[in-house]
Structure formats: C-alpha cells, structure tokens
Amino acid sequence: MNLALFIGMTSVMLFVTVVLPLQTGKGSGTRALALSEKEAESVADQEGFISHINSEGCHIYLATGESGWQASKQDFHDWVKASVQSIEAYYGSFPVPETRIRLYQTNGDTVEFGESTYDDDLAQGEIEVYVGRDTTRETLMSSWTLTHEMVHLTFPIVHKEDRWLAEGIATYVEPIARMRKGLVSRDAVWQELLEGLPQGVDNGRLGRMRGTKEWGSLYWGGALYCLLADLEIRQKTNNQMGLEDALSEIASSGGTAASFWSAEEALARGDKHLGQNILVPLFRQFQDETLSVDLEQLFNQLGVEETPSKQLTFNDRAPLARTREAILGRPRS
Numbered sequence: 001m002n003l004a005l006f007i008g009m010t011s012v013m014l015f016v017t018v019v020l021p022l023q024t025g026k027g028s029g030t031r032a033l034a035l036s037e038k039e040a041e042s043v044a045d046q047e048g049f050i051s052h053i054n055s056e057g058c059h060i061y062l063a064t065g066e067s068g069w070q071a072s073k074q075d076f077h078d079w080v081k082a083s084v085q086s087i088e089a090y091y092g093s094f095p096v097p098e099t100r101i102r103l104y105q106t107n108g109d110t111v112e113f114g115e116s117t118y119d120d121d122l123a124q125g126e127i128e129v130y131v132g133r134d135t136t137r138e139t140l141m142s143s144w145t146l147t148h149e150m151v152h153l154t155f156p157i158v159h160k161e162d163r164w165l166a167e168g169i170a171t172y173v174e175p176i177a178r179m180r181k182g183l184v185s186r187d188a189v190w191q192e193l194l195e196g197l198p199q200g201v202d203n204g205r206l207g208r209m210r211g212t213k214e215w216g217s218l219y220w221g222g223a224l225y226c227l228l229a230d231l232e233i234r235q236k237t238n239n240q241m242g243l244e245d246a247l248s249e250i251a252s253s254g255g256t257a258a259s260f261w262s263a264e265e266a267l268a269r270g271d272k273h274l275g276q277n278i279l280v281p282l283f284r285q286f287q288d289e290t291l292s293v294d295l296e297q298l299f300n301q302l303g304v305e306e307t308p309s310k311q312l313t314f315n316d317r318a319p320l321a322r323t324r325e326a327i328l329g330r331p332r333s
C-alpha cells in the first residue's frame with residue numbers, strides 16, 4: 001500500500017504521560033516468581049494497598065495514599081480492574097507479574113496524568129496517577145490514563161530516541177483496548193483517531209521521528225505508525241492477523257517493560273511472528289525520513305467520514321471498510 005498517506009488532529013486530550021526508565025537494575029529483567037494468592041494478599045495488607053487484583057497470576061496493587069477521596073475503595077478497585085481487563089482484552093493477558101499503582105491526590109474531579117516505569121531491583125511495574133480528591137466513579141471509569149500507562153508495561157522501555165514509538169503504541173492501543181472491554185463505543189475510537197492524528201502532521205508532512213520531543217508527533221505521529229502498521233499487516237494477511245498479534249507476541253515472549261530489548265529487537269520479534277517484514281522497515285522509515293501524509297485520503301479509504309455538523313458516519317463500500325471493522329475486532333479469548 002502507499003504509505004505516503006496520513007495524519008493530523010485537534011484532540012483536547014492531555015497527553016502528558018511519560019515512561020521514565022529506572023536505570024537501577026543490573027539484572028536480566030526476567031520475570032519475578034509468581035506469588036501465591038495468600039502471599040499476594042499479605043503484600044497488600046502489609047504495604048497499605050487498598051486493592052489487589054489477580055490477573056491469571058499477575059498481581060496488581062493499588063494504594064490511594066491520602067484520605068478524603070470522593071470515590072470509594074470499591075470505585076477505585078473497579079477502575080483498576082476495568083483497566084486490567086482492557087489490557088487483557090487486547091493482549092490476552094497482563095504483561096508483568098507484579099505492578100504497584102500509587103495515586104497522588106490533587107484538586108477537583110479529574111484524572112490528570114500518569115507515569116509508568118519498571119523497577120528492575122524490585123521486579124515490578126510502577127504506575128503513578130494524579131487524581132483529584134473530588135473525582136467521581138464516572139470520571140474514573142471514563143478516564144483513559146491508567147490503561148495508557150498499563151500499555152507502557154507491555155513493551156520495552158525504549159531509548160529516548162525511540163520514545164515516540166512507545167507513546168504511539170499507548171495512544172493507539174488504549175482506546176481499542178477500552179472499547180473491547182466495553183468502556184467506550186466503536187465510534188469513539190474512530191472519532192479519537194479522526195481528531196487526534198492530524199495533530200501529528202504539519203501541512204501534510206510528518207517529519208523525521210527520531211528523538212522527536214514535539215507533542216503532536218510524539219503521541220499522534222507514533223499512533224499513525226501503529227495504524228499504518230495495523231493496516232499493512234491486515235492487508236498482507238487478509239485480515240487474519242493485526243497489530244495486536246505482533247504486540248501480544250512481543251509481550252508474551254518477554255519484550256515487556258521488564259526487558260532490556262531495544263525497540264528494533266521488539267519489532268523484529270513481532271515481524272517474525274507475523275512472517276512478514278512490516279514493523280521494522282516502517283519503523284526505520286518513520287525514524288529517518290520525512291513522509292507525505294494525506295489523512296483525508298486515509299479516512300476516505302477506511303470509510304470514516306464526518307458530516308459538516310461533525311456527525312461521524314461510516315461508508316461500508318469504502319476500500320478498507322472491512323479492515324476498519326477488523327481493527328476493532330472482538331475481545332481475545
């Protein structure tokens with residue numbers, strides 16, 4: 001397919017999440033031994049975590065820190081559980097054996113932003129989320145932030161020159177994962193791409209991505225990489241495989257935040273699983289070339305259209321209509 005195609009957007013979403021590499025570990029990044037249920041509950045009690053979720057042997061703990069929250073413990077628990085289940089819906093399983101989530105209290109009814117990393121010495125994923133004291137259950141359940149941070153744990157913590165790839169994956173996968181969990185509608189996923197992708201493109205051009213620090217290209221240029229990769233995989237496999245197959249394989253074969261894999265090593269693992277050379281060549285193209293992008297043509301081919309009154313409509317006779325539906329797919333069993 002012609003990759004000289006797509007990008008742009010005007011989302012008001014606040015993407016200020018980052019992956020912070022913790023350079024403390026000298027270990028191999030291998031997985032920690034799974035805790036028994038009893039041991040896991042003991043950890044939760046001792047360390048003051050209010051919520052513990054066991055996702056097929058992967059343990060996720062939540063600490064809310066300060067008191068005075070509007071939301072109840074059950075609300076927080078349900079929020080974390082829904083985020084875990086969103087990850088499971090896309091990847092098949094949660095990526096790392098242990099994860100600690102800590103909340104930091106701010107003002108108002110809002111989930112502000114999050115950060116994620118992996119502590120090699122403690123062998124655990126760490127996520128921090130800044131949440132307003134008055135945040136309601138509805139705000140928690142409609143927030144994308146925690147799922148975005150969890151997606152970061154599914155992929156290596158990459159070199160700073162490649163950060164756009166990690167942010168692109170998190171930006172692209174999060175809404176699809178939450179849709180598969182039933183937290184957002186199918187239309188909302190396309191609405192977000194329609195509004196978000198143009199923010200990565202400047203006058204029909206996507207500049208070299210290597211080392212980019214520019215917000216639009218970091219998140220939406222990276223998301224464009226994912227969408228193009230997804231389309232190419234589905235075209236070359238007659239919709240039998242998609243980006244999720246490559247990303248799930250990377251995570252399940254050890255290329256998570258616990259690993260020391262490079263971005264290219266991870267993508268090569270995905271290509272091997274697909275039996276296609278797609279992810280690595282496209283990555284190199286994004287890294288070092290300036291690309292012409294025609295997002296209008298891309299959305300036309302996908303059959304995603306917006307009326308003058310900003311109403312989203314879908315054209316099932318568009319060339320990529322079937323692929324469009326396949327991208328959203330069904331929850332993995």
Ligand SMILES: [Zn+2]
Pocket residue numbers: 017018019148149152166167170
């Ligand atoms: Zn992020």
